[in-house]
Amino acid sequence: MKKILMLITALFLFGCDRTYTVEEFKNDEKLTDEYQKKCQNGEIDGDSLNCQNSRKAVVVRNKVSNASWN
Template identity: 45%
Template sequence: MKKIIMTTLLLCTGLIIAGCEKTYSVEEFKKNKELRGEWDARCGFSGQSKNCQNVRLASDQLRRERYGSYARELLGDTKKERKAE
């Protein structure tokens, strides 16, 4: 009986520990490309964990920042060309 109880406790402890994963912030995902890639692969399109939500937010923010800077560069070049005319 003691063996059954010990085995059950060990299995439950293992499940609890395996279910507890570190939650990364959006900023951590934005700074670390490898971490972002790892969690993006884990989550796919339908992951619902907090890390999956944060990796999507980080990717979206980085995409907006990147495209915003591209737009500013293009618009800046256009404005310079107009002033030169």
């Protein structure tokens, strides 16, 4: 019974992390930097949706800043 309770608790604690969209990451550079650091140092699984979305936001932000407006 203790094992089941511990498993449920662990799933609750690890499953409650909010998932941010690419748009949210694009609009909040501080949030993007925070998640990039967490993803790179292994604090968060690099394959998580937040890591993927933060990487996409960085790519989109870099494309816009490197665009030629001639």
